Amino acid sequence: MSNLFRFAILYFLLVQSGLATSSQSPSPLNDDVLGLIVFKADLRDPASKLASWNEDDDDPCGWSGVTCDPRSGRVTELALDSLSLSGRVGPRGLLQLQSLRLLSLSNNNFTGALSPDLARLDGLRVVDLSNNALSGRVPDEFFRKCGSLRSISLANNAFDGELPPSLGSCASLLYLNFSSNRLSGPLPEGIWSLNGLRSLDLSGNSLVGEMPSGIESLQNLRTISLRGNLLSGKLPEGIGSCVLLKSIDFSDNSLSGELPESMRKLTMCGSLSLASNSFTGEVPGWIGEMSSLESLDLSRNGFLGQIPGAIGNLRMLKELNLSRNGFMGSLPESMTGCKSLVTVDFSRNSLTGDIPSWVFEMGVQRISLSKNGFNGEMQIPSAVNRNLHVFDLSENSVSGSIPSNLGSLQGLQFLNLSQNSLKGMIPASIGGLKDLGILDLSGNRINGTIPSEIGGVEALKELRLAKNFISGKIPTQIGNCSSLSSLILRENNLTGMIPVTLSNLTNLETVDLSFNNLTGTLPKPLSDLPRLLLFNISHNHFQGELPAGGFFNTIPPSSLSNNPDLCGSAVKRSCPAVLPKPIVLNPNASSDSSSPALSNSVSSNLRHKKIILSISALIAIGAAALIAVGVVAVTVLNLHVRSSAASHSAAALALSANAGDDYYSGSPTTDANSGRLVMFSGDLDFSSGTHTLLNKDCELGRGGFGSVYRTVLRDGRPVAIKKLTVSSLVKSQDDFEREVKKLGKIKHPNLASLEGYYWTQSLQLLIYEFVSRGSLYKHLHESSSAHTLSWRERYDIIIGTARGLAHLHRMNVIHYNLKSNNILIDSSGEPKVGDYGLAKLLPMLDRYVLSSKIQSALGYMAPEFACRTVKITEKCDVYGFGVLVLEVVTGRRPVEYMEDDVVVLSDAVRAALEEGKVEECVDGRLRGEFPVDEAVPVVKLGLICTSQVPSNRPEMAEVVNILELIRCPQDSQEEELS
Structure with missing residues (x-):
């Protein structure tokens, strides 16, 4: 057997x-x-x-x-x-x-x-x-x-x-975790009847309303997390009866009122987070009675008054975050009682007074006092804390000199003293900070020279000294800082030449030396820097020819302005014995007057100057000509499709009539008249109503691969049908089915799933889930869209798209055709990437012909598409994603055709970044209702993804991680549950 x-x-x-x-x-x-x-x-x-x-x-x-x-x-x-x-x-x-x-x-x-x-x-x-x-x-x-x-x-x-x-009937339940789903509605009252419950986690959902009374019945509760919902109202007074609670996280909701006094009984609580709510009043003194607290986060609320001295009684406290409130007065000296403190954040309050000495004497590793009103002089005692890693005193009113014994803080990795009133010289002891990665002294009154000892800070990644009165030369020793990626020295009184040792810094991405008195020629080896994204030397006295190659082939003219003796194509000034003139766009292209400008200042520069074409614009123009040839070739190949339109219609009618009886999950029909219908799930069944599958009235749109129609299943659920218009180019039936079945196995919340397909020799249909709210393009650019996407919706679309692409790449699938028309929005606002992997349905074609079909929007196309010798990889999708990010943030199309020029979005945004106007790039329809500390990093990430060199673009998995950190930097630390 x-x-x-x-x-x-x-x-x-x-x-x-x-x-x-x-x-x-x-x-x-x-x-x-x-x-x-x-x-x-x-x-x-x-x-x-x-x-x-x-x-x-x-x-x-x-x-x-x-x-x-x-x-x-x-x-x-x-x-x-x-x-x-x-x-x-x-x-x-x-x-x-x-x-x-x-x-x-x-x-x-x-x-x-x-x-x-x-x-x-x-x-x-x-x-x-x-x-x-x-x-x-x-x-x-x-x-x-x-x-x-x-x-x-x-x-x-x-x-x-x-x-x-x-849920309330599960009397034996001890642990309940429904976090990070899409649950909505109120908390059911029955949930408090789970007397044996020890751990409750409903975080990361959309629960609404006030907390029902009765929480005091959860006598065995150890941990509770309702973080990241839409809960409102006050905290229930009975929470203090849950005396075994060790961890409470109600952050990122809309809770309000004062803290209930019963919480003072929670003496076993080790972690309390109420961040990002609307709590008011003063922090009560009884907070010091919660003696087991190791982590206290009250940030982003409306607390007022002074920081209670009773916090000094929390001897086990390791993390304290009181940032973004309305605290006033000085820091209490009683804080010295918090012997275990590791991280302290008092930023964005209204605190005043001197910087207490305990800041440097305790064992604190990270402390932020930025954006307050601290004044007086900064003094570092002789007995210092060598474990201090992060110290942020930016945007205060601190005066005096930088202490000469700064180098005694040998553990420092991040030091930000920017936007104060510090004066005097940078102490030579700075060279003793071997682990220092970021040094920001910008926006002060510092004079003197940059000490040569800076070369001893080998771990330095960012050096920011802008807007001071620093004079002298840039020390050659800076070439020893091999990790340096950002060098910002603008708006000083620097003189002399750029040291050639700067070309040794292969990690350099951003250099800004503008508004100084620097002279001489630019070292030629600078063109070999592989990661350079910005090099601004405007408003100096440089002379001679620009370096050739690398970044300097595409350097914006704004980065070179007001250097009258510089020559080269980028400054429209010929060097001796150099005859060729720069290529300037002939302003004959059609215009789109409805396209919104990035900002008034950026727009005026773009509209009223003849812009020398960047590499991206040249690629766009060259690719347009090649695509025109490709379109003709593909049109000739598809002529016989039109002649067989009648048979298509007959096949569609037969499919519509037979689909109700002849659908299969594993055994498709092969009837010669009705074709071959294969469904990847046996619960799909087409309606046999009056509409055929390809009813013209149900057409949703057309794209590079074909037209899309909407039809309805018998259970009332709609699906989308894509009729391929590349029949003459489609592979053999076996190859076609093999590729389609591979795509059908790919499932992800941010991908529009392929549900099945239909095959005849002259007609192929792909059956997708129907996504109700249409394309991202419609929401961004069509005036008929009644709803303007909020910043939160745009961010969700960006990160959701990134997750979908990352999943495709994990499945070894390249999208090839990423654009806003192929990003669909479902009823809950989640993005779903569509049309992925369809290039695999075609035979191996010349990439120029292929691009004419699937890269119909030039602005998304990576530069390597125009080069026969460069391999097409997932990095092409990363480039398209970067353009998509800029499109979502700015609300502008990737390429816009004006009366006098062609504007490439990535070039325009990069120029705005160099001019310090990146915030003006954000879509004006948001009316400033967006967090700058999210928008600017997202724009920078988009520009990095659109790097001309594929190897400089990140992987999509890295992009997802970066986006998660930009939105919620504090969420990367997991709460320890007991």
């Missing part, structure tokens, strides 16, 4: 007996083996992690991820975490594991809904389905029969809807 036939018989027995009554199952061991094999049949296991699961075995206890009871031999635990598994968590196999106590499938790619049938496993104690792509509502039926469930985690999925009211 073959294994396949044997398995079929066993499976039949399983379905007939196992799902009916467990008492009639033939054998416990067989039940477990069969249950696991059936469970495996619903999975995709690309890495063959479950290769040891063999239906010929009588005992599954040696299988990967399976644990058995040594007495009964029954399966008690199934732990398949982080195995790259995908598919649905179907209950039909799991229900045979009647002794199952633990089910853990975290960190995989499972999709679909949570089945309420899992509640039929009476002995189930622990369920962990976190970090997957599960969706839908959390079923109320599951918790009505939760039996002996102790712990459940559905964190980091895509569940939506309200929390099920039946």
Whole structure:
């Protein structure tokens, strides 16, 4: 008997007996083996992690991820975490594991809904389905029969809807984690009836309303996190009755009022975060009675008054953040009692007075006092804290000289004294700060010279001395700072030449020497600096020819202005014996008067000057000519498609009529008249109403690959149908189906999923999920769009798109055609990347012809598309993403055709950055309602992604990490739960 036939018989027995009554199952061991094999049949296991699961075995206890009871031999635990598994968590196999106590499938790619049938496993104690792509509502039926469930985690999925009211019936529940989903609605009152609950985490959702009363009943609660929701109102007075609480995180909500006095009873609480709310009043003195506090975060609220001296009683306190409030007065001397302090942040308040000596004497590693009103002189005592790593005193009114013993703070890695009233010279002891990575002394009254000892700071990455009165030469020793990436010396009185040692700094990205009195020629080796993004030497006295090659081939003229003796094409001044004139755009292109300007100042420069073309503009013009040739070639290849339009219509009608009866998940129809319809999920069925699949009235739009139509399934759910218009270029049927099925397996919340396809020799259709709110292009550029995207919505779109692209790259899929038309917005505002990987459906074409089809928007096309010898990689997508970022932030199109010139968005934004006007680039429709500390880094990231050199662009996974840090820098530190 073959294994396949044997398995079929066993499976039949399983379905007939196992799902009916467990008492009639033939054998416990067989039940477990069969249950696991059936469970495996619903999975995709690309890495063959479950290769040891063999239906010929009588005992599954040696299988990967399976644990058995040594007495009964029954399966008690199934732990398949982080195995790259995908598919649905179907209950039909799991229900045979009647002794199952633990089910853990975290960190995989499972999709679909949570089945309420899992509640039929009476002995189930622990369920962990976190970090997957599960969706839908959390079923109320599951918790009505939760039996002996102790712990459940559905964190980091895509569940939506309200929390099920039946949660309150799970009396035995100890740990509940639904964080980072899309849950909405109010907190159900029944949740406070879970008397045994020890840990509750509902953070990162969209829960609304006030907290219901009754929290005092959670006598066993140790940790609670409601961070990142939309909760409002006051904290419940009864919270002080939860005396076992060790961790409280209500940050990033809309809570208000004063702190309830009952909290003083929480003497076991080690972590309290109420950041980013609307709390008011003074911080009460009883805060010092919470003696176990190790982390206290009250930042971004409306607290007033003085910082209570009672905080000095918190001897175990390690992290204190009171930034962005309205605190006044001086820092209390009692802070010396906080012997364990590591991190302190008092920034953005109204604190005044001298800098207390304890700042330098305690064991604090990071302290920020920026944007206050501290005055007096800065004095460093002789007995200093050598563990101080970060010290930020920027934007205060501190006067006097920089202490000569600054070098005694040998642990310093970050020092920011900018925007004060410091004077005198930079002390030579600066050279003793071997670990210093960032030094910012800009915006003071410092004079004298840059000490040569600066060359001893080998770890230095950023040196910012702008807007002072520093004179003398740039020391040659600066060439020893091999890690230096940013050198900002503008608006000083520097003289002499640029030292040639500057060309040794291969990590340099930004150099600003403008508004000084520097002279001489520019060292030629500067053109070899591989990472240079900005080199501003305007308003000096340089002379001679510019370096040739590298960054200097595209240097903006604004970075060279007011140097009358410089020559070269970038300054429109020929050097001796150099005849060629710079190429200037002939202003004959069509204009788009409706395009908004980046700002009045930037716009005037762009409209009223003849702009010398950058490399990006030259590539755009050259590629346009090549694409015109490609379009003609593709048009000729597609002529016969038009002649067969009638047969297409007939095939579409046949498909519409037959789809209701002939759809398959694994066995498609092959009827010669109706073609071949393949659905990747068996629950899809087309409506057989009056509309055909390709009804003209249902057309949504047209793109480089074809037209898109909307149709409706029998269950009322809409889908999008893409009719390919490249029939003559499509690969053979086998190759076509192989590529489409590969794309159909890719699932991610930020990707528009491919649900199926239809094939005939002359007509191919792709069936996608329907995304209701249309394209990003429509929301950004079409005047008919009634809703202007807010900054938060734009940021969500940027980071969601980045996550989708990163997932594609992990699956070894290049998009090739990234643009705002291919970013779709769903009903909750989440972006979904569409049209990915379609280039693989075409045969190997000349890239110029290929680009005419799929890179229809020139502004997104990476420079390497115009070079035959450069390999097309994922970095092309990174370039397109960078352009997309700038498009989302500015609200402008990637390329705009004015009356006198062509404006390339990335060049215009880069020029604005060099002029210090990057904030003016943000879409004017936002009316200033955007956080500058997010917008500016996002713009810079977009420019880095559009680097001309592919190797200088980051990976998309790195882009996601950077975006997460830009939005929530404090969230990178995980709270330790006990």
